[in-house]
Amino acid sequence: MDTITRRRFLTASGVVAAGALAAGGTAYGLRDILDFRSEEPLGRTLVLVTLYGGNDGLNTVIPYADPAYAANRPSMAYDEGEVLRLDDEFGLNPGLAGLHRLYGQDRLAIVHGVGYPKPDRSHFRSMDIWQTAQPERPGTTGWLGRWLDTAGGDPRLAVSFEPVLPPLLAGATSAGATVPGGALTLPKGVTPDVLTGFGTPAAGDSPARARAAACFADLIKVRDLVDGAIPDDDGDAEAPATATGGQAPPLERQLALVARCIEAGSATRVYSVSLGGFDFHADEKGAQESILGTLDKPLAAFVERMADRDVVVAVYSEFGRRVRANASEGTDHGTASTVLLAGAGIPGGRYGEPPSLTDLDDGDLRHTTDFRDVYATLLADVLGADPERVLGGWTGRLRFS
Structure with a gap:
């Protein structure tokens, strides 16, 4: 042998x-993160969950009461009896039972219509825009990398459990740490x-x-x-x-490692985790429901596990999907979508104006909430940073009311 x-x-x-x-x-090694300590009060921790592939927001937070929804998606639409009802207008995808429970406890915030001006339908370009927070011309630094520059630059302050450091953790003078937490398959x-x-x-x-x-x-x-x-x-x-x-779900592994680091008292302020596979151009309904279940179970469990800690979770994707289904019972690349927020200090409910399903921009949703409003709120309220310094003078904020 x-x-x-x-x-x-x-x-x-x-x-x-x-x-x-x-x-x-x-x-960095995992021990480097577990042993990372600070003599100063830690403040709140941000856990950013990236959904790669362009998650279909309309079949995630479902406007089941809007006739235009079923009219545009006759074979893909969920009816009132199938959704996990939020109210008389919207419901969650059946795959999101854990998040539905959190919503019922006023512990999940849904932000409607999140996007940016002049949207791009390329996965790579749009993700660059979301991660750099620079819609006009994506730069070479991520929005959390620029925060890291202002926070002292120690890479362990911002940690990714993905195989490669995402651009959002790259700053001008510093960068976050990557501690790949994927499966280890023995030959x-x-x-x-x-x-x-x-x-x-x-x-x-x-x-x-x-x-x-x-x-x-x-x-x-x-x-x-x-x-x-x-x-x-x-x-x-x-x-x-x-x-x-x-083959345990990748997100489950990543969130388990994040939880262990937080419970060990690590001074890390930002964790980045991800789940891919949301690009459904055909046979979307069942496939998306399945992968949303893969998101839901570990995410809801993580929020419950962190219930007594100052941890905030934000979930986003690079874009939503087009309003009208295609001929293959899927959806093509679109624009605005939903962002999910949960954790310490986040009031539950629906926020932002739901985009119209009839007043469209070339078949796409018009964004009603700029993603920089979301980032500015996370920077100010979770990381205690100056959003204008990080976001090029941006002054917008989410309004939880």
Whole structure:
């Protein structure tokens, strides 16, 4: 049998965490985040959830009472009996039972019609705009990266549990830290004991080899933390998969790591996590409901777990979808959508003007809330920052009334 080496393991498993950590830069080990402390009061923590692919806001927060909704989506529309009712006009997608429960407890805020002027329907361009908060011309710094510049620049203040640091955490003089928290699938013939051995430096190792060993130790910590952070679900036949194998939902793993860091007292102020797969150009209704369930369960559990802590969660996507369904029972790239907010100090309810389904801009919703209003509110009320300094003089705010 071939000898399993650290290098061969990385190649076979596709693990990026150890490679990123060994490269240095803004990559940190999990222990670096868990041990990060501050002598000053921490303030509130922001957890930003990015939904990649362009989530269909109209089938997420559903205007079931508007005749134009069913008229534009005859095979995709949910009727009053299918939605999780919020009131006499709107309901949540059936896949969002946990968030519906939070809404009923006045713990979930829904912001309607969030977008920006002259919207772009490209996934990449629009996400650049959302992450830089610069609609006219996306720059090279993210809005939270610019906040990090003003907050002292320590990368551990803003942490991503995604494989690659998202642009939103890149500042002009600093950048956040990335601690990839994805699944660790062991190649054939590699047991957890072998992995543990990889994490033990050998006598006479060069500095590079010693650092490689430390990276494997970080992977072991991620595995062990996820094992303990994701609780068993008594309602399921199988326990959730962990970092040693299986396919537990990526968002569930990421939020479990965020929760552990917060509960450990880390001084990190911002966490970035994500869930992809929202680009449904065909057969959307059932597929979106399924992936919204994948969002709902860990997100609602995380909000409940953080109920006694100063944590705010914000959920957004790069754009919504067009009002009219296409011929494949899906939707194409659109513009304005909904943003979800939950956590400490966030009053539940619906906010912002719901966009008209008849007064459209070339078939798309006209945005009624500028996303910079959302960002400014998070900067001021959660991070205690000056929004105008970070957002190029922007003075707008959300109005929770």
